[in-house]
Amino acid sequence: MTQNRVVITGVGTINALGHNAATTLEAMREGRCGIGPLDIRDVDRLGVKIGGQVRDYDETTHFNRQQIVLYDRFTQFTLLAAKEATDQSGINFSGELSDTTGVVLGTAAGGVNTWDDNYRSVYEDGKNRVHPFVIPKLMNNAAASHVSMEYNLRGPTFTVATACASSNHAMGQAFHMIRSGMAKAMITGGSESMLCFGGVKAWEGLRVMSKDACRPFSANRNGMVQGEGAAVFVFENYDHAKARGADILAEVVGFAMTSDASDIVMPSKQGAGRAISGALRDAGLNREDIGYINAHGTGTAANDKTECAAVADVFGKHADKLMISSTKSMHGHLIGGTGAVELLACVMALRDGIIAPTIGYEEPDPECALDVVPNEAREVKVSAVLSNAFAFGGLNAVLALRKV
Amino acid sequence: MSVKDRVMKIIAEQAVLDVEDVKMDSTLEDLGIDSLGLVESIFSIEEEFDIQVPFNANEPGESEFDISSVASIVKAVETLVSEQA
Structure with missing residues (x-):
């Protein structure tokens, strides 16, 4: 079987270190820490009060009211990262490319904020009616579907949920699809947004969270710290990228x-x-x-x-x-x-x-x-x-x- | 029931043993309680006594809460309960 080479032609992200890839990489170069005090509702009832939260984020500057009722925070992050990645790639989805390009994204828990807000409303506030779009907003595949709709991508599209390996599994699938010839390009990566009361409380229960910092490999480490955000990539067939003169950022060679x-x-x-x-x-x-x-x-x-x-x-x-x-x-x-x-x-x-x-x-x-x-x-x-x-x-x- | 009896009952339940088979000098390992079982036991203790147990699963041996034997756990819980009273 011939194996097609797979390259990355676009990257995009929003996370605690920055609202795009350039600021994120600059922060990584400078060894900057994006972890700080959590700014979420009921934080005083949490034992763990820190996280890698996306700061200075106002959803209304990016999305209109009709979009916000459908986009959970994890979907919003995905769409912003996908826009950056596709802009950088310069890839133009039309015709057959649009029919075969798909979206494979990772998320462990999908629309946790939507679950949290609506459970609060029915349990704590005693409401007996929820917004009609709660389900399409919280479902794990919402982000993948919205990216597919946004860019008219009609190929294989789904979400992978394997906890902390979700994104790697997703990107591995995208890699395989292009390598095998099933697709010429794929949008892939992953997103998570569980920094809300219920999301952090659930992690607290496991007692593996640090209350002060994430210090991997250091003898005095005392646990993990949650973050949130998304990163999205354009994976593309090497010959296709080469033919259109794309800037090739790296090659994916194994999984x-x-x-x-x-x-x-x-x-x-x-x-x-x-x-x-x-x-x-x-x-x-x-x-x-x-x-x-x-x-x-x-x-x-x-x-x-x-x-x-x-x-x-x-x-x-x-x-x-x-x-x-x-x-x-x-x-x-x-x-x-x-x-x-x-x-x-x-x-x-x-x-x-x-x-x-x-x-x-x-x-x-x-x-x-x-x-x-x-x-x-x-x-x-x-x-x-x-x-x-x-x-x-x-x-x-x-x-x-x-x-x- | 005394604090000791209540702790023993929680540990026995976690170990799927009769309370009589849990000895004060038993270690959690002797009782077949693994790291997840330990976290669950601590949760049950917190619920039973309405206390906060200082325990980090990353370094169970180094937490303030001494888990080296059933006796040490009982003693630590007694201390926490008395501090709370």
Whole structure:
């Protein structure tokens, strides 16, 4: 079977670090922290009061009233990121391209704010009637469908929900569709917006959240911090992109997914390792080719130790030479949207030779003895990178990218 | 029921054991309670006594709340309950 090359020709995002890709990458270069006090209703009743919230955001400057009644915050973020990505790509969807291009997006929980607001209204306020669009607003596929409608994309369109690996699984599907020849282009990435009372309270229950900061790989870390936002990419057939003279940002060369089949929350070194080595194999890359890994790096003891052990196992001696950082220290954990925002750091590494740091790093942990690019970004040219995502439920998805 | 008996009952229920089979010197590992079971037990304790247990699942061993044995958990809960009174 002929395999088509797949490249990225557009990126877009909105997250705690910025309202577009340029400001986000600038923040990553500067090692800026987007995590701060949560500004949400009933925050005083939460034990965890910090998050990577999208600041200075007013939905009415982007969308009209008819749109807002249909667009949950996670859909709004997706549409803004999709506009930026398609604008940058310059791709013009019409005719056959429009018939075959689809939208595959990741989200763990979809319209959580809509659930939260409406539960509040019926349970707390005792109302017996809700807005007619509650269901189309909260459904997990709302964002994918609205992107499809906005750009008249009539190919394969769906949403992937695999908790913290949702975006990576989604982008892996988009990659496969173009590689196999099923589509010439795909809109892909992911979004999450669960920074509302119910969304944070649910996470609080698990007792893995930090109350002060996300410090991945640092011995004094004390848990994860939630973030919100979206990142969206235009994935495109290489020949198609080349023929129209598009600016090619990076090439997607491999993808692998595995299941731990062991525990609903505890990660597995074997499951993670199999996904990492599978992505290398799929990409036809050698271990020594990898210069940078964007880690899952949640800042929980369970993840960080397991992830470092998996990387050490797969890479052997080369594990000490490659760089691995967790940008969650800056933008927080976007749950289903996280892999998409993190892929931006991978594109920056390949295109600009800038490696985003793991900020908040204070004390070395002997169980995470890798080069985690502590606190300051680094200028190093790399030719191939990986992006890890290891979800609750034991579902792992790793993407491999190469410089073009 | 004393604080001790109420804690023992919660732990026994989590371990799917009879209360008589839970000993004060048992560790959670002895009782087959894993990390998720521990988080659930702490939730049950908080609900039972209406207290806040200082516990972070990332470093269970380093939390102020001593979970090294059933006895240590009972003692920690007794302290929290008395502080609240």
